[in-house]
Amino acid sequence: MSALLSVEDLAVNYGHIEAVKGIGFELEAGEITALVGANGAGKSTTLLALSGLLRPARGRVLFDGEDVTRLKPHQIVRRGLVQVAEGRAILATLSVRENLALGAYARRDPAGVAASLEEVFHLFPRLEERLEQKAGNLSGGEQQMLAIGRAMMAKPRLLLLDEPSMGLAPLLVQDIFRTLVAINRTGLTVLLVEQNVRQALRIARRGFVLETGRIVLEGSGDQLLGDPRVVEAYLGG
Amino acid sequence: MSILRHTLLWTAALLAGAAGGAADIKIGLAEALTGGAAQYGVPIRNGFQLAADEINAKGGIQGSKILLVIEDEQGKKEEVINVFKKLIFQDKVLMIFGPTLSNSMFAAGPVANAAKVVAFGTSNTANGITDIGPYIFRNSVMESDVLPVTVATAVKHYKIKKVAVIYGNDDAFTKSGYDVFKKVLADQKIPVTATETYVKGDVDFKAQLTKIKATDPDAIVCSALAEEAANIMLQARSLGIKAPFIGGNGFNSPKLFEISKQAGDGTFVGSPWSNTNPDPANVHFVGAYKQKFGSEPNQFAAQAYDALHIAAAALKSIKLTGRLEADRQALRDALPKVSINGATGPFKFRPAAPKDGKPGGYDADQKPFIYILQQGKFNLYTGK
Amino acid sequence: MEWLANFWATYSTLVYSVGVFALMALSIWLTLACGLLSLANAAFMCIGAYVSALLSLHAGWPFGATLAAAGAAPALVALVIGMPTLRLSGVYLAMATLAFGEVVRIVVLNLEVTGGPEGLNGIPQSTTGWHILAILAVVVYGLLRLQRSRVGRAFEAIREDEVAASLMGINVARHKLFAFVLGAVIAGLAGGLNAHYTFFISPREYGFENAVDILTMVVLGGIGGLAGPMLGAAIITLLPELLRSLHEFRGIVNGLILVLVVLFLPKGIWDPRRLRALFGLGPGRDPGC
């Protein structure tokens, strides 16, 4: 397997603050990778830079061999790098159907879109039941399902998820994580940013620990779960 | 210091010497050439330019050419004061024509009056303009001279029992026209069934007209500018109102029938000027204007054209000394005696009644003509 | 010295206007300084101008007293409409104050006592350069003192973050109302001064365009300090005079200058830090960085 995404010396500034200070990592195709760390460690900043929403101060992002560092967000999405943003970022005033339709905005294959829609309904039957409702009226869990379902509509090759467990009941978190594993089994590569370190590392094949804008630890999910430093810092050791 | 003073003295002497010969006679023209009032200011400037060209082509005033110093006052009061001061103190003009709007004259007139320079309005019809002081002149005929005749003639012609009124209430010109109408109607004991207003920029008068229609008046008295009046007429007809219109000074424009076509037929207008007045002076003016500017003149252009001829007549009657203050005063004293026959017919001045014991300026003393609109044209009303 | 006398005779009104519009710019600057985008100041100027002119014309009050009334009347109005209005934020406040301004203009247009669209004329010419200079000096001094006190800091804090400011123990609503009312006082004074050197006032001088003109002065000059609004007022007032030779195309240049400043000088012309950097006096940042 070769690297689907490789990040080289990525640094991102937020105003005067250097939020990400030159990080590098690679994602293997077909794997789930977890990027973990405390609030403010620079996880979301990294994802926003990967999606083109923040312009890096330096460094390169290669997606499937192509340099996407300077591309616009919509161009990056069209190449199959799709993000489910933090806080679910669903479009509250639009219906569930419209949200899903917009997920396939860049696609020009109606048959493929219809097939993707069936897949999403299969993954999240609840969405089919609520198709005509305004997305803002969904429960927190349903909104997260919609956000992931909508991203799936773009037929991504790499899915970035920013804190999918935030504000969800444990039962729902289990559901979401199970779904992620299922999605991954279809061959989709996943980069997961989480505060729920234990859950994230459990499903991830590899993990990176980010602290104040730097990668301080990396390894397989199991390795990191067992690492005393991780246990102490994030699991309340 | 003394060198400077010498230089100044020399310059003054030179200027004085030059003015004594065949130097240009500088006359200021402050009109609104940009902004909302430019639609009046531009034809006024055209009228002046036409008159100046004619006078200069005929050899000017005792060998001196008239030089118009034209400034844009934008129809804003601060601007008009600035322009007046610039003309008086910097350009050192002999007198000033303008400004375009009555409101502007209220702001700038006192400046000229205090500096003892004639301010001559050609388009200011508001009451009280000439109360500002003895240096304020105008050849624009006040509505209070025109409207009583217009209304009386129309009432007699149509046997009018009651009228409705519509006017623009955010414009000094149309509002003061309305005030006069109101007084005239009260004086002539004609009941008013409805009084409606609109504001500048209104595109739709139907709400008011529908209301007027419901009161079934014998005529509609209208104080509006030509474009608005024409649209009011069109909309009135499209609502099925058949009553004729009686208009004020603002109606005096070819635009009225250009836009309203037959809708304005039967309208009574009183005016010192008309496009179709067959007097040779007017025929000459209309022809020359069309040739020079490629468009129909309007009343504002005609009054401006006459105004310069009035000033020229006054200038011809005096001897310029080159001493600015004396010349300004001489011109001021000569103006009231002028009487000419111009595009607007026979013209002479009438002193304004002193107000609060202070002497006033001079208003126009002109007999209005009454016109009736027929087949989209102004025709002189002959009484049948 | 004749030259100077001539110059002053020609341009004194222009200089007066610069002073009066500097006052207007400061009045809007004051509200902007605590984060309020108010377009009501032209209406406050209108109220001040009419109140003082009417008192001069009909009640025969001395000039000083009419000026005091010119400041007080709009302050009262500002107090009444400020309480409900200042709850609105951003463009909604701008639009509500704009609507208020239109209502004032239309009411003045339709009253008998104000002379309707014909306005008031024959107002005695009581304003002299010294009056304007003195009031401008007092206002600038007062605002400078204010700026350097807890009130000034509170304004700035409110502008940056209302919530954080309230948690610093600042009564946000009261400070906003204070800025709004004080702005109205300054605008009213400017109106009173203006009415007494132009002989004439009419409702058309206090419409939307005028409100926007004054706002433009502040944005053009810069809101970083007191110098910016005054500089902006001077430029906007003098520009038409300077561009006089361009005739009907001067509007284009006028608009273009506005657009270019907004595009290329985001903090306005008077931006102390940029100026310092420009003239090589340090790195354009405060020392210690």
Added chain:
Amino acid sequence: MFTQQLLNALTLGSVYALFALGFTLVFGVLAVINLSHGAVFMVGSYAALTLVTRLHLPLGIALPAAMALSGCLGMAIDVLILKPLRARNAPHLIPMIATIGVAIMLSSAAQGIFGAEILRFPEGTIPAGEFTLGEVHVRALELSIVGISFGLMAVLFLAIRRTQLGRALRAIAESPRSASLLGINVEGLFHATSFVAAALGGVAGVLIGLNFNAITPLMGQPILHKGIAVIILGGMGDIRGALLAGLFLGFAEVMSKAYLSSQMGDAVAFGLLFLILLVRPSGLFGRVLERKA
């Protein structure tokens, strides 16, 4: 009389709504109060006039051509002025002032080119028919204004509601950031929106130029004020709200003139606006489009 007034209100209201449509669209999508919209409206009017008088084109061709021209103007304003300001993340007051500058430039340019005098369409440009139904009189021109206004509004409304592009615009209105993460070319749609909004403004200019038969460099000012009132009443950025509020303002104005006093027509409109803002800060009909980003 009431039926007639109702019809009067409908004509006036639909003109307001048509003008406000582009205005509110730009606010909804770009979050900019574009005060040059009145000037664009004026440019549309002059463009159609020039095409009719100089090139002797029939109105049927001049109208869409003027629409396209004003659209291009709108797009140029967006690309040249609003885009750099967006890139800089300028506070909302700044683009508003920039558009004031544009408005001054455009109306001065119009005056420089066409003069300050009132211009009008030559005779025969305008459909002249009119008819009477009982007490009610209607001109064909007015009917076509109502027709074109409602037609364009319906097309726009359906486009926004039903098409993928419309959904994308609503997504941008809610959050440009979320929209771009969905693969929507946000900048491109900003330009497109500016084009459409200005084109609508231009059409409104032509229609009013035809109806009032008076085209001047400053004709955009009064309607701009009404447009501001409409989009606030309708809830800023709300298309349906603009339609309803335009009609509502038309009714309020006509009815206050008809049954209260014609002097206070505008005072009623703005007084109402003021009060409504105090009671319902997000407008009478609409909701605020809150931006998350």
Added chain:
Amino acid sequence: MLTISGLGKHFGGLAVLEDVSFEVPAGGIFGLIGPNGAGKTTVFNLVTGLLKPTTGTVSFEGRSLAGLQPHQITRLGIARTFQNIRIFKEMTLLQNVMVGLHGALGYGPLALLLNQGSFRRAEAEARERALELLSWVKLQDRASMLADNLSYGDQRKLEFARALATGPRLLLLDEPVAGMNPAEKDALMEEIRNIAGRGFGVFLIEHDMRFVMGLCERIAVLNFGRVIAEGSPEEVRNDPGVIEAYLGREDGGAP
């Protein structure tokens, strides 16, 4: 010191907090923990008056805070910091802290206008006090710098000093160590201990378990808007409900 009883907050139909009751004792450091979205910041917003509770009451030193405006509550002696730092970026550090001293400056308008001694004295004292507070967080050297130019960690410290300037008896800290590295965290922990040592009550929200456990004397745990546990760090750490809610289930498999 701070008593919260039966507190509930609904946004539309969504209940963010329900029947939350606990007591923050005078002196010492009290922690409120819970997963993201559990409603912790909402508690702070209710206490400081930024939100009005749907049910329940908050009282401070025996006095009910119901109906009070945020600035009034601040003046009673409660100050707070924010999760996403809210300093005044365009102002200098000194000015930031002096804004916090707003309530303490009592000069009248006349003194202000005439630049009287009382005004100058009060301002000078405020300046001194502000510099002292900056020195507590070791920022006194950069007092005249714009706050925007500070690093993330220093911005947090500045926010701290600014909160202390309002003269609180209770300090509410919302995730004070978010975005800090372990060394910075340790340093800040010391600062907070120092501040508590000076007699301020501290009530903090935090994610970082190590930090909370090491610092707090008592902890309440919030999950889904309800208090699920309260007690000493030891008690909380061993509470099975807390472990499940906060750390996720041990057996990540099927339910």
